[in-house]
Amino acid sequence: MKFKKMDIGNLKEDGRKTVSLMERREFLKIGLMITGVFAGGTVLSLASNMNKVFASSEEFRKKYPYKPHYSMVILEGRCIDCERCMEACAKTNDVPDYGYRTTILEKDVPDAIGRKREFIPVLCNQCNNPPCVRACPTKATYKDKQNGIVMMHYEKCIGCKTCVLACPYNARYFNEEKHAIDKCNFCFDTRLSKGEKLTACAAACPAGVRIFGDLSDSGSEVYNLIHQLEKPVWVNRPEVGAKPNVFYMKS
Template structure:
């Protein structure tokens, strides 16, 4: 078999003037796609397409491991810190005064033109690789095999509190009333198992900052918000590799509305195409 022989040393440099802008754009796109794949961490890899679960942080999996794969997307810019979600959670799940399953964190800025403060709701991330589940000596906390919800079997909890320290999201507290560690279960016991489709916090949220749903259902809002390219979606503490199921985005752009309404984008390039 003969190969084309190219003597690289004798080749003349063509320079960059002959490269068309289309080629350049393609090259840059390729670079961006690769960066998107390998950047991992902070931003989800966005080069992939429909139905592929790159949603869980950095790792690719062929499909979502659970069905329904419950998840929450938090559109951070919509949160106004009214704490109705926290109240609803406390009421629904009988959370004692000294504890909480979810809370809203405050980040303050100086010198920004548009905002001085940002609110970040946090809760259990129901990680696919949950450190708390690994750390528990008696399997008192476990991943629900069907829904992927990280749940508690209170009667097995010995109260060693290792899970509280293992959790990188501070999502657990010891409940004296339950004699066990307590945590968010996506309202499984109080709502979902009784046929409701929304958690207490997401149904109480007046602005739609918390959207709860099923990641395996292409018609679900959560699926639509995670599988779009226009706005970046991220998770908290991706460096821990826990594959969390709570996703964050700013969520106030028109593009999100378009996505939710099923509209396609129309781009207009320099040539008007």
């Protein structure tokens, strides 16, 4: 195929002068985001991390809405499916055998090179924009105004199970003993409120998969894991727009 030779010196004016500096910057940013996504699989740039964290990107871009803003970073590549987190959770929070607050999912990738299996721990994502809280008719489930944990008033739960369906993360189940919906609350009543620094699952994990901490504290491990550009950070089901506070990294 042959192309006509271009005379660069005599090109027609294409209206570049009317494009403002701001517009050029925005355009470049889009380009960076796109390349970031392709390079890292999901997320590379800090800008897109931030967008995923906050309920309203403008309002919360500069500061985290809760103090402490509890969050968990899951280093997926370290998980070996020993299930000690699940045991610790069930023991600490009286979780019956027919339910769970946290579990480990298994993913097989037969044509992968090297390791062909990965384990994905999941739990309530304590979303900043929780679909379950909006759906509950009696405010039985609510987002704590101080620490942002999605909690339950068990006595108010009518058992309509709408929150179970509203949750994009399958984090809720009906607990017969409590006669209400039960869910992970980052061990707030059983550990955090009693002065413990970690959730039961994070404390029990032998491989250091679950990093728990305060996202609003710039000295915390979770803050440092999320506010970096080298390694990709992602959340589950970002398309739902629930703005989760549980993040994932490979290791």
